[in-house]
Amino acid sequence: MNHVVVVGAGLAGLRTVEALRSRGFTGRVTMVGRERHRPYDRPPLSKAVLSGEADDSYIGTDLAALGVDFWPGVSAKSLRAGVVETTEGELGYDGLVIATGADPIRLPGDGPQHVLRTLDDAHEVRAMLVPGARVAIIGAGWIGAEVATAARRAGCEVTVVEAGPAPLATAVGAEIGARTERWYDGIDLRLGAMVDSVDEGGVRLVGGAFVDAHVVVTGIGVRPAVEWLADADIDLHNGVVTDERLRASLPGVVAVGDCAAWWSRRWQTRLRVEHWDSALNAPEVAAATLLGEDAVYDPVPYFWSEQFGHMVQYAGHHPAGERLLYRGDTEGKWSAVWLTADDALAAVLAVDRPRDLVQGRRIIASGQRLDAKRLVDPEVSLRDC
Template structure:
């Protein structure tokens, strides 16, 4: 292999470049990135950057020292075996890394709507968060909650509209989501409410009501950014389909990060995880696979969110769980654990209880069973349950 092309210069893309060089690959590497910026981390965008505590979140890396041919501001348009066609012409490869991440879903309507995916999005949105501004946020998922946190802190009049009966319902279910409703104190939280369109000056709800807004932010989820692969001879289904080695169906091709739907041996299902830890750690496996080594990606998925003064952390795969058990009261620091039918820990969600997260993640990784009776006592540490 002499010429690797990495499409997508986000965290997964740049970490794969580093992993290739770290494993001794000396051939040519071309890194193609649609954005004009060097690679950066996205989690700070909805936290420190939106709050005005930071302006950038660039990844510490040295593309020049790694002799990477970096093409910022260039998009891949299509793919045929051995050639990527870009907005700046064709580039040939004998090894391909697909790391194009995901892109926000927008709502219908002619009115202006912000999304929060890029550094530029964050700067544009930050400029609008001024005292008294009427902000309507559509979606009470992870991004919606974090934007609402920043907007409330900035002194805006905040409305959050969510079609589900609770926040975070799609991510972790309505039972957990209900515990977060009190966090929206001072926010006009409209649950079970559908938006019809984003119009000039506000948002039209299904049923006709119009909610006025200076700023509308749509945070209703993302989809894998694989449109450029539509005509390629590669399996796509909710992203780029890969095996447990992150190998895609096209020869000499791996996919990594938000855009990859990989086979998980641990959970016996296909996973596509839109979180930072995957973009950070899967690249080692992707690089190893591309170089012909035998490596498997089978993590206990992990993510965190900082919202309304709370640190929310999650590890595991709760659809594998059967029973939900709470540790601690909703007003304080608490966690929730999902057990399978045979009392194996499937997932843990910790609110301001980082120790439960760390121990839970290890227990899930080891496949240990827990004693449900002991679990309900938040004083008993998880590893002793």
């Protein structure tokens, strides 16, 4: 293989380049990125960058030392076997890495609407989070909760509009989400409220109510950024479909990060997770696969969120669980655990209990069975259950 083209200069794209080099690939590498920035981490955008503790989150990698020809501000437009067409012309490849991440979903309406996906977005929103500003956040998911945290800290008057019955309901279910409702103290949290449109001066709800706002931030989820592949001869279904080696259906092509829907050997289903850990670790497998080595991507998915002074961490795949149990109550630190029908751990969500997360993740990987009676005692460590 002489030339690898990487489309997408986020964490997953960059890590794939690093993995190729560390595995001894000495051929040409070209990395094409729609943004004008060199690669940076996104998790700090809704945390340190939004709150003003940091101005950027660039990843400290020397692109020149990696020998990568980086094309910032260039988008891939289409793909045919062996050729990527970009806004700057065609690029032939022997190996292709699709690492285009995901794009935020926007709501209808002519009013100014912000999203939080890029470093530029974070700076734009940050400049508007001033004391007394009325901020409407649409969506009480991971991003919405983190933006609400920063807005509240900045002294804004915050309204959060959520279509579901509880915060985080889409991500982890309404029962667990309801446990986080108390964190929205001082915030006008509107549950079960559907947005009709984002208009000048605020948000119109279905039914006619209007939420006045100087700033509207929409955090209702993302879609895999694969529109540029619409006419390509490659399987797409909720992202780029890959096997457990991250191989796409077109020869010589792998996909990683938020845009990849890979076959999970562990859960026997297709997974697409939009989390940093996957963008960090899947590239090792993608690089190995491109180089013809034998590697399988079979993680216990992991992510975290920092909201309202709480560290929320999750590992596993809760749809594989049948029973939901709790360790600790909502007043303090607590965890939710999902058990399968035969008492294996499917997933754990830990609130300010990092030990439950670390031990839970290992237990999920090992397949160890747990004693449900001991499990509900927060004083007993998970590994002893």
